[in-house]
Amino acid sequence: MKTDVWGSVQDRLRDDLGADAYKNWIEPLVFEGFEANVARFKAPTGFLGNWVSRNYSDKIQMLFSEHGADVARVEFATSVAKKAVAANGSAGKAPKVAEPVAQSRATGSPELPGAPLDARFTFDAFVVGKPNELAHAAARRVAEGGPVTFNPLFLYGGVGLGKTHLMHAIAWEARRRNPDARVLYLSAEQFMYRFVQALRFKDTMSFKELFRSVDILMVDDVQFIAGKDSTQDEFFHTFNALVDQNKQIVISADRAPGEIDGLEERIKSRLQWGLVVDLHPTDYELRLGILQTKAESQAQHYPEVSIASGVLEFLAHRISTNVRVLEGALTRLYAFASLVGREVTLDVAQECLADILRATDRKVTIDEIIRKVADHYNIRMTDILSPKRARAVARPRQVGMFLAKTLTSKSLPEIGRRFGGRDHTTVIHAVKKIEELRSVDSQIAEDVEMLRRMLEA
């Protein structure tokens, strides 16, 4: 009877926690039975037991009681550490490790209790362009395995530029190539949390064993551990131990190692040992490529939705840098169009995404436009603002007004005022003039395009 109850509780846990969390945390547990109102489990490592105890014991207790087995407590004891399965072909050399054996047997691949991987974040789904080609190539190299050539691979870049996507892609690909590879992906925050837990439960041995037994360790957002001294210390030792064993490490952060304040110098220097690559802000072509790829996959969910030509281009122009926002915009467009049953025209897109477009507008300011235009045409900013009408100054001024109208949400009178106190009709004239010239004068078209890119970069 006892195992039946546990079986039902397991089913509920699988539904409630999701397959990944269930696999990582619950499957490795062995239910030993009830003893004086206590439900007893064996966990393969102290670390795993502590984690489950802290995060899920209330839930497990509640589910037991829902299934007619009232217990006062749920307890997790650690089973004796087992020899690790040789994971990378180095049979016999594998360190002693407490490993979630039940799980590895069940799936045929020894998984580690890392953060769940997003099934969408694969190399296939990653669109490569100039700004991210080096990061992508380095990530691919790591995923292919073979001799470790750069350690660590350090990926950095601004918000939503694909760091996490690339790390998950490495994990998927490495596992595809070698189902036995022990790949551990987690955020620096989770690393710290686990370490603190290990300290709290006086079980740092299991923690160390776990982290030192992987083939690929990936830690996302490492800037998080800046200023956290004991976590940094442990991270440093883990890092060195893995490098010594020639195991691959992949780290991401929002800044280059040297720029992370509060990170110990010795860690900064270790992080710079390997290959440091940055993901640059996206450019127009990459954004358009990403939108086209994502639109194709959205189209599978919403076959009834059609997107008018020019809409993706418009979004790629207007929503710069952050891919997450770009994706969100597209998802919203599809959902909206599917609900209201209308084709997504430019007007529909503008209306539906007004808030996002407003928010991204703020990035380009009129001052910046004036400065960049002055630089580009090699004239002074004061010339642009002056009453001078000479062509060499008037044309750049018109280009500036055109850019202000198309890249910001400022009104015509406001733009006129900022360009040296001019009337709004002057701005209308300038916008029209540049629109006309762009189609007949390739130099103007190029100037406008180049300035727009610089401003949006």
Ligand SMILES: Nc1ncnc2c1ncn2[C@@H]1O[C@H](COP(=O)(O)OP(=O)(O)OP(=O)(O)O)[C@@H](O)[C@H]1O
């Ligand atoms: N080149 C790309 N091709 C396809 N999708 C991309 C690309 N770059 C980013 N994305 C998508 O953008 C979203 C944000 O990417 P990701 O989470 O990897 O960003 P990040 O750099 O880790 O950001 P953060 O600093 O916020 O953690 C994800 O949905 C990801 O799939």
